[in-house]
Amino acid sequence: MSEGAVAFPESRIPNPESRSVRILGIDPGSQRTGVGIIDVDGTGKLTHVFHGALAVAGEATFPLRLKRIFDELCDIIAAHQPAECGIERVFMARNPDSALKLGQARGAAICAVVSQGITVHEYAATEVKQSVVGSGRGDKAQVQHMIGILLGLKGPLQADAADALAIAVTHAHTRASLARVGIPRTAWRRRR
Template identity: 60%
Template sequence: MTRILGIDPGSRLTGFGVIDETATGYQYIASGCLRIKGDNFPLRLKQIFAGISDIVEQYQPAEMVIEQVFMHKNADSALKLGQARGAAICAVQLFDIPVYEYAARQVKQAVVGKGSADKLQVQHMVKILLGITGELQIDASDALGISICHANFQQTQRRLKTGMPS
């Protein structure tokens, strides 16, 4: 069993999702959003760093996954997103946790079966795959989707190494 922490970074709202990858699939552990307050950007990065550190201490993940940077129409937004990603990655590196990255299209393909799926489709499938019946914030469902994508990829890699059929 491997515990996976998925992160959907943002400078105002950072989603997280924790699942356990098991021999038969995955199990939902926790999810939520860090609401980042204030206008001072360096202090917001500090809040992301501290919040992710707290999540790591509480849930003890073995691996962390995060979405790869994508090209943004607004350069300032892209830079801030990159810095938020950096704060999250640095936080888990303090615990020597390996970090994996996936493109948004890969995540959507793994969760929905369609690389062009929208956020609501991802949220719907995440709830079905993990048996979540209550409310689930979009940013948290994105983070859980990244975790599911990674679990699927890791399971496929193990099957290829051992010659096991799917």
């Protein structure tokens, strides 16, 4: 080691994986479900793969909305082959009917992911904002702006798609942080 160089403990040195990991982020909703997919390599570099919003409000009945969420997520998973998934945890809504519908839409999304053999990790909205914006009280415009910067996207992002990408980025940051401190992958899979 050269003079003046600083030695770091072995646990502080990043251990890059030889391949990238594809992460699916889902922002569930009964009107629109946001979907975002990123790749993250062993150095933490994030690459945009796909984003969109499943607009299901036009379906004739609510059960058909849930089926459409399930079917379209299965198609997206088949097309892009993500290895891991992050989804927003349900928050307490003022309207019980809205909260119930959101929970059902979230359930349809989770079932679609799990049916494809992918582990689901849950994140609260404040965790996502903290990870992406640096404050758990950030607003949607800040999240959209930072996602554009982090993933090199040009132009405006639809809010649900930006939130889904933010959830995927949060999962990438979380998995990297846990790996750096030596927590085995099997220990943090318990999130869902």
